[in-house]
Amino acid sequence: MSNTEVQTDFSTGDAPRTHTQSQQFWFEDGNIVLDAEGTLFRVHRTVMGKHSKFFEDMFDIELRSTTPDRPCTPDRCPIISLQDPQCDLELYLKIIYEPFAAPALWKGLNMNQLLALHRLGMKYQCDAMNQAVADRLNAEFPSKLDDFLAAYTSHLSHRGEEACKCGTLACAPESLIKIINYAEETDLQVVLAVACFLAFDISISVRSNRLFPIDKP
Missing domain, CATH: 3.30.710.10 (Potassium Channel Kv1.1; Chain A)
Incomplete structure (x- = not known):
């Protein structure tokens, strides 16, 4: 409209x-x-x-x-x-x-x-x-192994920053980094743990720049 x-x-x-x-x-x-x-x-x-x-x-x-x-x-x-x-x-x-x-x-x-x-x-x-x-993020990042595998089997078949089309919030590296920052800020421990696991294959340079951005003068 x-x-x-x-x-x-x-x-x-x-x-x-x-x-x-x-x-x-x-x-x-x-x-x-x-x-x-x-x-x-x-x-x-x-x-x-x-x-x-x-x-x-x-x-x-x-x-x-x-x-x-x-x-x-x-x-x-x-x-x-x-x-x-x-x-x-x-x-x-x-x-x-x-x-x-x-x-x-x-x-x-x-x-x-x-x-x-x-x-x-x-x-x-x-x-x-x-x-x-x-609630949406807790549902998206389940704590039970069976639920996690059902949601992320497709995502886990991609390595590093290879293009992923799994359709989850973790699909894009930048989204995953935002999720980690949000989960840490709001103390969503399960979401934080699952998101950090999924982010393991993101390159060190990407994690450093996005998790700990350097303020520009």
């Missing part, structure tokens, strides 16, 4: 600015607009607050205060600018607004998307989101 460019008057005295209005997450009865990279999502405070302690507190405190210059839509719906990538926020909204589609959606997420949801879950204090990311 494509988005639509709209002229949005922020009612701050500025000239109208062109934004992209989300078609999937623009509800006429929504009472808050979230702006991410110029894409506007009109959603519901109750829904956002139900899943996020951050949004719950913000709506309780900030939006009850009277701020004459607060950006609003023409019908006085408050606009809040977020410093998040548009695609990450859209994915976050899909998870919380489409619970029946969520199981299939979770199964198809790549590591970058899982990390994005983890980042938003931490930032917006959404414990259920972080737990779902952990």
Whole structure:
């Protein structure tokens, strides 16, 4: 579903600015607009607050205060600018607004998307989101040998950085390194152990550069 460019008057005295209005997450009865990279999502405070302690507190405190210059839509719906990538926020909204589609959606997420949801879950204090990311990785990296072999027999037939098409999160070396870093940060010991085992054949130079990146000046 494509988005639509709209002229949005922020009612701050500025000239109208062109934004992209989300078609999937623009509800006429929504009472808050979230702006991410110029894409506007009109959603519901109750829904956002139900899943996020951050949004719950913000709506309780900030939006009850009277701020004459607060950006609003023409019908006085408050606009809040977020410093998040548009695609990450859209994915976050899909998870919380489409619970029946969520199981299939979770199964198809790549590591970058899982990390994005983890980042938003931490930032917006959404414990259920972080737990779902952990559950997906625990399922992806099983502790039982039979389950592990069933999932990774194809992957283990490839050596080193040879092209692998097993379809798991461990398929690409860069994804595997991200998984190791995430598992160490979040103390997922089983995931960490399995991922480190799978990373054994990745070259020393790749492991050094990606596990312990050197900060550029």
